[in-house]
Amino acid sequence: MNINTRNIRGGLRTRLSLSIALVVLLTIAPVSLLANIIIGRQFERHVSEREAERAALIADTIGHQYNGNDAGLREWDLEFIHGAGMYALYDGYIVKVYDSGGAAVWDAENHDMTLCEHIMGDISARMAARRPGIGGGFAARAYPLTANGKTVGFVEISYYGPYFLSGEDFRFLDALNAALVSIGALATLAAVAAGWLLARRVASPVTKAAQMARRISGGDYAVRLEDGTKTREIRDLVESVNRLADALSEQERLRRRLTADVAHELRTPITAAASHLEAMIEGVWAPDAPALQSVYEEIGRLGTLAGDLESLARAESAGFSLQKTKLDMLAAARAAAAGLEIEARRKNIALTVGGEPSPVLADRDRIISVISNLLTNAIKYTPENGHISVTVRSRESVCELIVSDDGAGIPEKDLPLIFERFYRADVSRSRATGGSGVGLAIVKSVVAAHGGEVFAESEPGRGSKFTVSLPAAH
Numbered sequence: 001m002n003i004n005t006r007n008i009r010g011g012l013r014t015r016l017s018l019s020i021a022l023v024v025l026l027t028i029a030p031v032s033l034l035a036n037i038i039i040g041r042q043f044e045r046h047v048s049e050r051e052a053e054r055a056a057l058i059a060d061t062i063g064h065q066y067n068g069n070d071a072g073l074r075e076w077d078l079e080f081i082h083g084a085g086m087y088a089l090y091d092g093y094i095v096k097v098y099d100s101g102g103a104a105v106w107d108a109e110n111h112d113m114t115l116c117e118h119i120m121g122d123i124s125a126r127m128a129a130r131r132p133g134i135g136g137g138f139a140a141r142a143y144p145l146t147a148n149g150k151t152v153g154f155v156e157i158s159y160y161g162p163y164f165l166s167g168e169d170f171r172f173l174d175a176l177n178a179a180l181v182s183i184g185a186l187a188t189l190a191a192v193a194a195g196w197l198l199a200r201r202v203a204s205p206v207t208k209a210a211q212m213a214r215r216i217s218g219g220d221y222a223v224r225l226e227d228g229t230k231t232r233e234i235r236d237l238v239e240s241v242n243r244l245a246d247a248l249s250e251q252e253r254l255r256r257r258l259t260a261d262v263a264h265e266l267r268t269p270i271t272a273a274a275s276h277l278e279a280m281i282e283g284v285w286a287p288d289a290p291a292l293q294s295v296y297e298e299i300g301r302l303g304t305l306a307g308d309l310e311s312l313a314r315a316e317s318a319g320f321s322l323q324k325t326k327l328d329m330l331a332a333a334r335a336a337a338a339g340l341e342i343e344a345r346r347k348n349i350a351l352t353v354g355g356e357p358s359p360v361l362a363d364r365d366r367i368i369s370v371i372s373n374l375l376t377n378a379i380k381y382t383p384e385n386g387h388i389s390v391t392v393r394s395r396e397s398v399c400e401l402i403v404s405d406d407g408a409g410i411p412e413k414d415l416p417l418i419f420e421r422f423y424r425a426d427v428s429r430s431r432a433t434g435g436s437g438v439g440l441a442i443v444k445s446v447v448a449a450h451g452g453e454v455f456a457e458s459e460p461g462r463g464s465k466f467t468v469s470l471p472a473a474h
């Protein structure tokens with residue numbers, strides 16, 4: 001396993017931050033652009049309308065002064081026209097007033113040619129620089145001047161079209177653009193920051209889990225991760241790594257215990273045999289038949305132990321192969337019980353088998369050995385005149401086999417441990433009955449290999465009940 005934690009953190013943070021920033025950019029950028037275009041267009045249309053209105057207003061104002069002077073001595077109030085014309089000129093409108101005969105009454109260009117050129121040049125240059133695409137230019141429009149239903153002349157007003165923007169207008173548009181760009185930039189920054197923070201929350205437990213997994217792979221099973229996150233997936237990861245550490249630590253404990261147990265199991269008969277032999281060598285015991293018999297029995301115990309270990313190893317080995325056939329669990333129970341009938345009768349124990357035929361897909365020999373194992377235990381731990389019953393029944397998709405006895409029972413503290421290798425609830429009694437404590441471990445392995453499970457219930461002093469459940473065959 002080679003986990004580069006820096007990469008995980010860096011990768012996750014960068015990716016999350018960039019992803020969020022990208023999403024925000026992809027949303028903000030088109031919105032800003034669209035807002036910019038729409039607002040710009042609306043503004044230009046408004047300006048263009050404003051210009052036309054302004055020109056009409058100028059014409060109107062000039063028309064009014066004529067009307068106002070209709071009854072007076074002068075037809076044209078030149079002072080007024082001059083004022084209005086100059087005022088309009090500063091705003092970019094070049095005004096020329098003609099009378100009905102076509103003679104110029106007032107002409108801004110004639111009046112101040114330099115100022116006119118300066119203002120026109122200014123507007124043209126600004127617009128050409130900022131709006132080169134609109135193909136704008138100065139164009140004259142004529143507005144008739146009427147008084148009392150009579151045409152008295154006309155005003156010609158030139159201004160830059162289709163529209164022109166003043167310096168102030170451009171400043172407004174620039175400020176708008178700047179605001180939109182700032183909003184986009186701020187949102188992107190916020191997104192990167194949020195992504196970074198989010199990634200830190202995600203990456204930190206992931207990094208810790210990776211570090212922990214590394215320590216576990218190095219043999220340090222005591223490490224545990226604190227689950228400080230609310231994210232379900234991360235919590236799952238943390239829990240899984242913690243469970244992995246638990247499982248490995250348990251395996252390690254069992255492995256050590258197995259070695260110690262095997263050594264212990266070997267030592268007892270070896271020590272007994274050795275001490276008997278020593279006594280004979282030293283002449284304390286005569287090497288007669290009973291003495292040799294005791295040594296023989298100890299060696300026999302060693303043989304049994306070796307056999308048990310072998311069966312256990314076989315049952316637990318990865319390549320454990322099962323010769324599965326369809327068989328009736330009730331028939332298997334009857335066969336196993338028949339093999340132990342003599343033993344049960346020796347203790348005057350009533351052994352009954354009952355229930356309904358239940359088909360399972362299983363290895364016949366191994367299933368019979370599982371039942372025999374449970375029955376041997378039941379006979380072993382049930383006093384004379386006791387009762388043992390085997391019941392087989394089908395329940396939905398499982399087949400259950402129950403072996404119950406009214407024997408010694410199993411203390412509550414031992415109950416969860418009896419399926420472990422070499423575990424004996426009552427060591428002295430169990431050893432006296434010849435058990436090495438691997439019988440139930442083998443039962444559990446074989447049942448698990450069939451995809452089933454086995455569990456025990458017991459009331460100390462009143463009896464025990466072992467239930468094996470296997471997937472039913474159809």
Ligand code: ADP
Pocket residue numbers: 377378379381382405407408409410418419423424425426430434435436437438439440441464
């Ligand atoms: P053993 O070879 O010692 O019987 P097992 O693995 O078969 O080993 O059983 C483990 C322990 O479980 C036994 O030592 C015994 O204490 C307890 N046990 C198993 N079956 C029964 C039973 N039917 N009644 C009481 N105790 C039992």
